[in-house]
């Protein structure tokens with residue numbers, strides 16, 4: 001197979017798209033020479049084919065990562081790691097437009113959002129570059145004839161498996177804390193969206209990272225993903241994706257070498273609007289909460305609870321707002337919503353819409369395909385949604401919002417917590433007491449007040465309940481990639 005192809009985006013013109021596996025800083029075809037096609041979700045046309053990693057390629061990547069971990073990366077000082085990461089961030093910034101364009105082409109997200117993602121990639125890399133030389137242990141005073149201290153050591157070779165909704169951003173959330181703490185990586189991207197990470201791989205090499213430190217492979221979950229999670233030579237696996245696959249990964253880790261596991265899984269997050277909220281603001285944030293990234297966010301505000309005093313007014317204003325969202329060509333500057341990522345996701349979402357209609361919820365707007373080419377779906381609002389309906393219970397991962405009415409604060413806390421998930425929530429109110437009381441009572445890893453989706457690399461993110469294990473971002477993520485070693489030194493020469 002060819003290891004790169006010339007592709008075009010409306011934004012950048014022609015560019016070189018790597019298509020191989022990036023192992024040991026080299027481009028390679030897979031051992032079994034398999035490939036798979038990557039589809040443009042806006043046109044349903046094949047963009048190109050890329051190498052598909054199998055178990056044998058995972059073995060090669062693990063060997064490269066192990067060698068780097070025990071060799072060159074171990075003897076690299078924290079500050080040298082930091083400098084490399086800053087260089088990588090600078091290169092990402094220099095190539096921001098290209099990275100954003102490739103992301104739009106492959107994932108279908110609107111170019112303005114892709115630029116936002118690429119900017120966040122730069123910020124996240126710089127944040128973790130700054131941490132590299134600030135990982136510290138402690139001295140612990142126990143007895144005068146002893147000296148005790150702890151070291152925070154890297155875990156080792158880390159497998160990282162990411163989804164397709166934020167291909168580059170999820171990539172960076174994972175590599176940032178892993179690299180700055182001195183680990184090496186085998187990254188498996190999602191089969192729907194391998195392209196931006198492959199472009200990024202060239203930057204990794206250009207920044208000067210030693211071979212084997214960061215290996216990037218494209219491939220399928222059941223093959224390459226499963227090989228990573230059950231590999232005896234991998235010390236830790238970090239995963240973002242569905243709760244179903246999260247369970248599979250934990251089982252594989254448990255029945256192989258008990259590798260450490262962190263999971264960032266799904267959600268069905270409540271977005272709560274009280275009578276005293278600023279309606280115009282709340283409408284805007286609820287709209288952004290569900291339709292940002294076409295509803296393909298683990299933290300999407302997909303259950304909207306509106307207090308009875310403003311329910312009708314809110315629904316009318318939200319309907320008008322959602323109908324104004326510009327759906328269409330991801331490369332058009334004014335586009336807010338592009339296509340869903342794949343035919344599989346499109347079909348899954350349309351099935352949920354059909355189920356909502358069958359179960360008796362009211363379609364207030366949307367509910368149909370948008371256009372006749374590409375995997376576009378109209379921004380959809382269901383009202384009169386009952387707690388037991390599938391569209392209120394299950395993660396849809398599309399531009400579909402379920403609205404219900406509530407009476408009291410106690411009622412809405414119960415409704416908000418009536419889920420197996422616990423990733424995020426939001427409260428819209430002008431009353432600080434209400435905001436704080438409800439934030440405290442909602443069982444979720446993040447609560448936004450009078451806003452939504454305001455994520456930042458300095459702030460931990462992750463799930464309560466079945467939404468995950470561990471926290472990404474912020475200082476908290478360093479704990480996923482370090483392990484504490486206690487050293488106890490006996491002082492003097494008194495006989496024991």
Ligand code: NAD
Nearest residue numbers: 162163189190220221225226241242245265266298395397
């Ligand atoms: P998925 O969980 O199947 O895929 C996510 C990643 O896991 C991909 O890289 C995939 O190749 C890999 N994977 C799949 N099966 C695996 C296995 N057995 N072992 C190891 N790795 C495996 O998600 P999907 O099928 O693309 O989407 C299905 C649903 O998952 C969506 O509708 C949505 O509800 C949810 N989802 C959540 C997130 C999130 O950010 N939490 C992201 C994507 C999808």
